[in-house]
Amino acid sequence: AQKVTQAQTEISVVEKEDVTLDCVYETRDTTYYLFWYKQPPSGELVFLIRRNSFDEQNEISGRYSWNFQKSTSSFNFTITASQVVDSAVYFCALSDLDQTGANNLFFGTGTRLTVIP
Amino acid sequence: NAGVTQTPKFRVLKTGQSMTLLCAQDMNHEYMYWYRQDPGMGLRLIHYSVGEGTTAKGEVPDGYNVSRLKKQNFLLGLESAAPSQTSVYFCASRGQTYSGANVLTFGAGSRLTVL
Numbered sequence: 001a002q003k004v005t006q007a008q009t010e011i012s013v014v015e016k017e018d019v020t021l022d023c024v025y026e027t028r029d030t031t032y033y034l035f036w037y038k039q040p041p042s043g044e045l046v047f048l049i050r051r052n053s054f055d056e057q058n059e060i061s062g063r064y065s066w067n068f069q070k071s072t073s074s075f076n077f078t079i080t081a082s083q084v085v086d087s088a089v090y091f092c093a094l095s096d097l098d099q100t101g102a103n104n105l106f107f108g109t110g111t112r113l114t115v116i117p
Numbered sequence: 118n119a120g121v122t123q124t125p126k127f128r129v130l131k132t133g134q135s136m137t138l139l140c141a142q143d144m145n146h147e148y149m150y151w152y153r154q155d156p157g158m159g160l161r162l163i164h165y166s167v168g169e170g171t172t173a174k175g176e177v178p179d180g181y182n183v184s185r186l187k188k189q190n191f192l193l194g195l196e197s198a199a200p201s202q203t204s205v206y207f208c209a210s211r212g213q214t215y216s217g218a219n220v221l222t223f224g225a226g227s228r229l230t231v232l
Contacts, residue, residue, distance in 0.1 A: 045209075
């Protein structure tokens with residue numbers, strides 16, 4: 001069965017520090033997708049990144065970077081030079097390629113990041 | 118370009134009352150989903166639909182019913198609300214392309230409290 005573990009429940013950092021959010025997943029599928037979503041205090045869910053299981057290249061987008069390692073089943077997310085606006089709950093998720101093609105997402109429990117000014 | 122709209126945004130119910138949450142999307146998406154979010158639990162899938170007239174159970178379907186009579190609408194019903202159904206409910210949708218690749222578009226959420 002699919003499972004996503006975000007062991008860090010809450011993290012606090014001082015502004016401008018770097019921070020890494022951990023995500024470990026379990027799946028029997030050979031083809032799967034991993035996602036990160038951000039949920040700011042306003043409550044909506046904002047898509048950040050999607051990565052498929054065949055692409056292990058790390059990705060950088062501005063201050064955000066992602067490290068995907070199949071060998072350790074991890075998909076970690078790093079924010080460089082954190083800002084107060086980065087304060088949010090961050091969810092890692094794994095897609096389920098079931099027979100209906102429903103693309104059900106299995107979410108981790110989230111990591112609440114607080115950036116202190 | 119409203120995307121995914123959920124109504125109502127907030128609702129307080131008494132135990133045993135019934136209600137329906139409405140999700141509407143204007144993107145002509147085939148797939149629609151209902152999730153609930155609880156503290157420390159992340160988001161869990163309640164029910165989903167792969168097209169008009171179809172529904173299927175997710176991870177936590179008990180106590181809920183759904184209907185997809187129109188492609189753009191996905192209704193979530195609580196026939197007899199219980200305090201355990203106090204939660205924030207999110208609707209999401211996606212188009213019909215290669216499964217797994219699509220990004221879900223989420224609504225803003227509906228906060229339900231059952232007293």
